[in-house]
Every structure is written in C-alpha cells, then in structure tokens.
Amino acid sequence: MDWRRKKARKIAWERIQILFQLALEEGRKGNLERARRYVEHMRNLSQKYKVRLPKEIKMYFCKKCNSILIPGKTSQVRLKKKKIVIKCLNCGNYKRYPYKR
Numbered sequence: 001m002d003w004r005r006k007k008a009r010k011i012a013w014e015r016i017q018i019l020f021q022l023a024l025e026e027g028r029k030g031n032l033e034r035a036r037r038y039v040e041h042m043r044n045l046s047q048k049y050k051v052r053l054p055k056e057i058k059m060y061f062c063k064k065c066n067s068i069l070i071p072g073k074t075s076q077v078r079l080k081k082k083k084i085v086i087k088c089l090n091c092g093n094y095k096r097y098p099y100k101r
C-alpha cells in the first residue's frame with residue numbers, strides 16, 4: 001500500500017471517530033435523525049476506505065437502520081447465557097455478542 005493510500009485511510013479513521021462521537025452526542029440529546037446521518041456517513045467512510053470498525057463502535061449502532069444505540073434510550077441491553085443481546089428500539093433488530101468477564 002503506498003503512502004498516499006495509507007494517509008487517506010488514517011484521515012478516514014480519524015473522521016470515523018469524530019463522526020461516532022458526534023452521533024453519540026446527538027443521540028443522547030435525542031436528535032436521532034441527525035445521529036443516523038452521522039452513522040451513515042461513518043459507515044460509508046469505512047467501506048470506501050476499507051477501514052474496519054472496531055467492536056466498540058459496532059456495538060453502538062444498528063446495522064439495519066443505522067440508528068445510534070444508546071442503552072436505555074434507543075436500545076435495550078440484556079445479558080443472556082454468556083451473551084449480550086442488544087435490541088434496536090427503532091427497528092427491532094437484535095445483535096448478540098459473547099459476554100466475557
């Protein structure tokens with residue numbers, strides 16, 4: 001990979017982190033449409049520059065409807081048999097993660 005591409009990916013990753021923070025902030029304020037636009041933008045960047053989103057970010061948005069997932073607000077979080085089950089309260093989609101102690 002040449003340096004130009006590396007640099008582009010680095011910039012994309014920085015923007016992804018900023019967009020994620022913005023999406024969380026807007027989500028907490030209840031501006032869910034705006035939060036969704038940030039999430040969409042973030043996912044586009046991730047695809048375009050092939051930057052993998054870490055689990056810590058993936059856990060906080062819905063793959064199906066791009067909603068930001070804030071526990072107790074836009075998502076429901078449950079612990080089930082060594083799994084974390086997160087439900088999107090907007091579209092009802094579930095995501096599951098193994099629960100590590």
Ligand SMILES: [Zn+2]
Pocket residue numbers: 062063064065066067088089090091092093
């Ligand atoms: Zn959803």
